[in-house]
Amino acid sequence: MPRRASDSVPDTFLAEIREQPEALRRLVDARADVEVVAEALARRGVEVVRLVxxxxxxxxxxxxxxxxGLLPGWTAFRDSISLSTYYRAELDFSRSAVIxxxxxGETPDVVSYLRAARERGALTVAVTNEPRSALAEAxxxxxxxxxxxxxAVAATKxxxxxxxxxxxxxxVAAGRGDELADALRTTADRIAAxxxxLEEAVAPIATTFAYVGRMYVIGRGIEFGTAREIALKLTETCRIAAEPLTSTDLSHGPIAALDAMFPVWAIASRDECLPALVAAAALARNAGATLVATGNAAEEVPDAEFCLPVPEAPRAVLAPLLSLIPGQLFAAALARAKGLDAAQPAGLTKVTLAQ
Amino acid sequence: MPRRASDSVPDTFLAEIREQPEALRRLVDARADVEVVAEALARRGVEVVRLVxxxxxxxxxxxxxxxxGLLPGWTAFRDSISLSTYYRAELDFSRSAVIxxxxxGETPDVVSYLRAARERGALTVAVTNEPRSALAEAxxxxxxxxxxxxxAVAATKxxxxxxxxxxxxxxVAAGRGDELADALRTTADRIAAxxxxLEEAVAPIATTFAYVGRMYVIGRGIEFGTAREIALKLTETCRIAAEPLTSTDLSHGPIAALDAMFPVWAIASRDECLPALVAAAALARNAGATLVATGNAAEEVPDAEFCLPVPEAPRAVLAPLLSLIPGQLFAAALARAKGLDAAQPAGLTKVTLAQ
Structure with missing residues (x-):
């Protein structure tokens, strides 16, 4: 039996984690919208994708x-928002798409950036849960x-x-829309299964981590975004100073700070970056850090105290969708263990209006 | 009198912090090399700069x-190293410069990335202290x-x-080489002065911070790189879990983790991002965090417990060169207060060979 919350407050955060497979299937059902946007990108001969x-x-x-980068072979990067919104730098957006x-859909400087980029000739795409938001309108x-x-304030679905x-x-942009849509449906099934x-497996680890104040979350390549998301979840819901690092960046300084009370969450997925991840995890272990190994190749991380493997993804590029899950569940369990309400972290609201 | 180390170990890290104005003047003296590279970039009509x-x-x-972005108006971004070195993504480098x-000059995957990019048609530039390194040769x-x-293992000069x-x-690429060279010389003088x-001012703060285990370092826009560097210095030399955040990202989750033992180092410089920085610092203060305000607009941060202002830069884009200094000096003083050797952090070597 999975461990269930014993108090009377309904755990919205956990409930929404469980709703994810259904939400993912709904997204795939709306695939036609994605095809229209992919066509618009192709018509404009977009070469560079700016993500904000x-x-x-x-x-x-x-x-x-x-x-x-991996599917259509496009150059994509996380663009500076402040260059365009605060400094009004004279950048050429004519061959760019902005996503x-x-x-x-209400994050103020993301909306401002998109407006500025559109004025300068970028093809602009809003990705949002709120089709009538300021971002969608812009x-x-x-x-x-x-x-x-x-x-819940902490995003899951x-x-x-x-x-x-x-x-x-x-x-779709790579001409592999059917393949990806099918793979996403299979991913939803595997998450549900x-x-x-996983909910059962994270509970004892959360109890052990109740007094941890700082952590690193490491992932390389396609799992770096997962590391960023899990670190943020742990920070906002469990008040841990959790920092995401690529496995290589761990060696460039941060390794010096590790000790037994400074654990490392390592996301190991079976792909070309796995050897780098495993090597970094070994360095962390040698520095005395407690290791939690997750991902579909969690078992490849030697000497991990805790192991939270997830099912293989039907396509390697989708591995992060599965790797996210133990991080979310661990955050929910740890927040509960610490007596925090993961759905309503201190000082946060669902819509962040800070500039 | 500046506070001096009382023990017999020579403090290489601090000595090298003090050598920076001289090192900066030497760099400006070698300006001709920079002009040659800028000309090569112009000849090739480079539109996109990939930094790795x-x-x-x-x-x-x-x-x-x-x-x-601000001077020649180029699109520049920190590129993914793993996309090219591990995944061998089929990206178009023909209109790119790689810096x-x-x-x-020996970081293995940076060298591999540069080789792959050069094979794919990028104009490649190595920036290194070692002109006979693998990177310079590639x-x-x-x-x-x-x-x-x-x-010292921790880089300063x-x-x-x-x-x-x-x-x-x-x-130079923006046709403002004389202006920037002069401004850099003035910057060297102001750092020296x-x-x-600053060395005197950081000492009492370091004593207060001896038991701090985690910090955020916030900066926005042009000062975000400074925030990243100061956070890394504190992590590697003082074993603090110090995470860099843009002032806006602080509001998107991490603010929930702050308390009185989780201080925030805020870099406030007089430019278009200053209001966003000041607003974020106020949020951190309201969350109970101890605030250290630095930068040339440090006094604009209300209610900071500690204030470490630096001189104005002769050009706003050079402000980070001055904002770095109190961070370095604070790291040196705090390492000393904690009995750590800042020049030789645990588990680190001068040349990081991790993949």
Whole structure:
């Protein structure tokens, strides 16, 4: 039996984690919208994709760099928002597409950036759960997330669907739309199948981590966005100073700070970056850090104290959609263990209006 | 009198911080090299600059995004290294310049990336302190840092000169080489003049911070690279989990983790991003965090417990070269207060060979 919350407060965050497979299937059902946008991108001969976002959506943007690079072979990057919105730099947007990601569609500087880019000739796409938001209204095209109503401040369904819509768009742009759509449906099934076991598996680890104040979350390549998202979830819901690092960046300084009370969450997926990840995990282990190994190649990480493997993805580029799940469940369990309400973190609201 | 180390171990890290003005003047003296590279970039009609690096050099790459955007108006971004080196994505490099930054010139995956990009038609530039390194040999062009011998593992002179060479290259590319070279010389003078006072000012703050385990370092726009570098210095030399955040990203989750033992180092410089920085600092203060305000607009941050202002830069784009200094000095003083050797952090070597 999965461990269930014992108090009377309904755990919205956990409930929404469980709703993700259904939300993902809804997104794939709306694939036709993605095809229209992919066609618009192709007509304009877009060569460069500028991704802009904050928070969780920005973790999805990191994932976007990889799916666009690996599937249609596009140059994609997370653009500076302040260069265009604050400094008004004279950049050439004429051969660029802008994909602006905001679950609420109201993040002020993302909306400002998109408007400025559109004036300068960029093809603009809003990715949002709110088709009547300021972002959707400002953009030429909108890709709706179809995540349904999300009430917890910490994003889950909207985040997973942001990853998914980027993968689907990249797949359609590469002429592999059917393949990616099928693979996303299979991914939804595998998430649904894995959820109860993972929910059970994270509980004892959360108890052990109740006094942890800082963590690194490492992932390389396509899993770096996952690392960013899991670190952010742990920070906002569990008040841990969790920093995402590529496995290589861990060696360039941060390794010096590790000790037994400074654990490392390592996302190991079976792809070309796995050897680099495994090597970094070994360095962390030698520095005395407690290791939690996750991902579909979790078992390849030697000497991990805790192992949270996830099912293989039907396509390697979709591995992050599965790797996200243990991080979300662990955040929910740890917040509960610490007596925090993961759905309503201190000082946060669902729509962040900070400039 | 500045506070001096009382023990007998020579503090290489602090000595090299003090050598920076001299190193910066040497770099400006070698301006002719920068002009040759700028001409090569102009001849090739480069439109996109891909910056690649790890560690401190990657903080400089963040700064590079802004100087290229603000001065010649180029689109510059920190490219994914793993897309090209591990996944071998089929990207079009024909209209790109690659600027690969490595103080040692031996960072393996930066060298591999540069080789792959050159094979695919990119114009390649190595920025390194070691003109006979693997990176310099692999690149079409090399910009030497002229920082002189650097013995402390934590980079100081090489890092400052990496920031400076990017600003100078961007200035020359924008037809403003004389102006930037003069401004860099003035910056060197202002750093030299500010060093003794700052060295004295950081000492009492370091004593107060001896038991701090985690920090955020916030900066927006052109100061985000500075935030990344200071966070890394605190992590590697003082074993603090210090994470860099843009002022906006602080509001998108991390603010929830703050409390009185989780201080925030805020870099406030007088430019278009200052209001966003000041607003974020106020949020951090309301969340109970101890605030250290630095930068040339440090006094604009209300209610900061500690204030470490630096002189105005002769040009706003050069502000980060001055904002770096209190961070370095604070790291040196705090390492000393904690009994750590900042020049030889645990588990690190001068040349990081991790993949």
């Amino acid at each position: 976002a904050h928070g969780s959506s920005d973790a999805a943007a990191s994932y976007g760099v990889y799916v666009f 602006a990601l905001s679950q609420s 953009a030429e095209w909108t890709l709706q997330l179809h995540a349904g109503d999300e009430r 909207t985040l997973l669907n942001t990853f998914a819509v980027l993968a689907l768009l990249a797949g 894995a959820l109860p076991g | 690096a790890h560690g401190s050099s990657d903080a400089a790459a963040s700064y590079g995004v802004y100087v290229f 690969a930054l490595s103080q040692s 690149a079409e062009w090399t910009l030497q840092l002229h920082a002189g011998d650097e013995r 090489t890092l400052l000169n990496t920031f400076a060479v990017l600003a100078l290259l961007a200035g 500010a060093l003794p006072g």
